[in-house]
Amino acid sequence: MENNFIDLRLNQQGNQGEDSFWPSFTDIMTVVVMIFLLAMVILLLRNMELLSQLRLSIASEQEALELVRTTDEQNETLEERLIAREHEITMLRMQLMRMTERSEEQEAAISSQRFQITNLSRERDELDNKTKALTQERELLTTQVTRLNQETSRLQNQVSESNRNIERLRLDLEQATARQESTQQDLEQIRLTLREKDQELLAALTRTQEADEQLIDLKQDYSQLKIQYNKLLRPARTAKGKTVVEVRYTKSGQYFRIDYKGPEDSRFSSISRKQLEQNLSRLKRQEDNLYVKVIIPKNSGLSYNEAWSFTNHMHQNYDYYYQEEAEKERIVE
Structure with missing residues (x-):
């Protein structure tokens, strides 16, 4: 009975116990929920921080992988270019060896032709000297024939000369004439020989000129080949x-x-x-x-x-x- 009123509630004592239990339980649960929420917030913040660090790590790893890939591609490209250049150098060295051998062959041929030209020139000089000597001999014989003709005329004017002297002079004249004819034939033969030597010398000079032209053509071919090879690298x-x-x-x-x-x-x-x-x-x-x-x-x-x-x-x-x-x-x- 409270305030002069009778308490008619059933289970009055149980309700008093329950009134004292639920506020304490509510306070405890509130604290638990607050602790749970606080822990959840802390975990969320920590997870966000870890997620940010993870993203940075992934980005750094991707950058490193991209750098490694770029470096590998550059290394492969450089190695490929190095191999191609070495192959090009090898081919050019072989081309250079071939051109060197052909140049040496041409130089040997040119040396041989020059040697032949020198021999032909020396032979021509000898023939010229012989021709000059024969010409001088012919002139001398011509002079002797003229003198003999003059002597013959003088002897013919001298009626008192003996027939033996006249006959001897005639024999000398015939011999001089024969020698003159022989000298003339030798001179013609020498002229023919000299003409043949001049033709041989001209042919040798022509061959030498052709060899020089071939050498120039080979050098031009080598230059063109080098240019074409540099352009046509497969x-x-x-x-x-x-x-x-x-x-x-x-x-x-x-x-x-x-x-x-x-x-x-x-x-x-x-x-x-x-x-x-x-x-x-x-x-x-x-x-x-x-x-x-x-x-x-x-x-x-x-x-x-x-x-x-x-x-x-x-x-x-x-x-x-x-x-x-x-x-x-x-x-x-």
């Missing part, structure tokens, strides 16, 4: 993505030397021609993109034919590019 043949094998070919005296560097080797090693053929045949069976890089050093000691024959053999039998060209020719045929 870009289709590339070492990019191919199995590269390097072969260095030199000659010392009468002995040939082959240095080989395979796709897995770090340096060159000297091998025989048979071993080289076996290695290349094995790689050709294993790989269909074999790139054979033939290196002819500057002072290789090789002739053009030797360098070109070896290079052509390596390319035609093992290099992927020439194998594809041969396959295309077979398909066309």
Whole structure:
């Protein structure tokens, strides 16, 4: 009974217990919820920070990957250009060796022609001297004939001269006339010989001029070939993505030397021609993109034919590019 009123509520004591329980429970749950919300906010902030760091890390990783990819492409491009330039240098060296050999042959031919011209000139000078001597002799004989004719006229005027002296003078005159005729014939023969020598000398000079023109043409052809080669470098043949094998070919005296560097080797090693053929045949069976890089050093000691024959053999039998060209020719045929 409170304030003079009777409390008619049922379970009055239980309600008082419940009134004292629920406010405490509510306060506890409120604190728990606040702690939960505070922890959630902290976790969200932490997750946002971690997410930002993760994005920065991913961006940095992508930049690093892009830098690595760009560097790899630049390295591959530089390596490809280096291989192409080395191949170009090798081909130019072989062309230079061929032009050098042809120039030496032309110079030898020109030296021989000049030697022949010198001999012909010396023979012509000798013939000129002989001609001058015969001309002087002819003039002397002509003078003697004139004198003999004068003497004959004088003797004819002298009736008192003996017939024997007249006969002797006549014999001398006939002999002088015969000698004059013989001298005239010799002179004509010498003139014919001299004319033939002059023709031979003219022919030799013509051949020398032709040889000089051929040498000039060869030099022009070499210049044009060099220009055309620089313009017509076949870009289709590339070492990019191919199995590269390097072969260095030199000659010392009468002995040939082959240095080989395979796709897995770090340096060159000297091998025989048979071993080289076996290695290349094995790689050709294993790989269909074999790139054979033939290196002819500057002072290789090789002739053009030797360098070109070896290079052509390596390319035609093992290099992927020439194998594809041969396959295309077979398909066309």
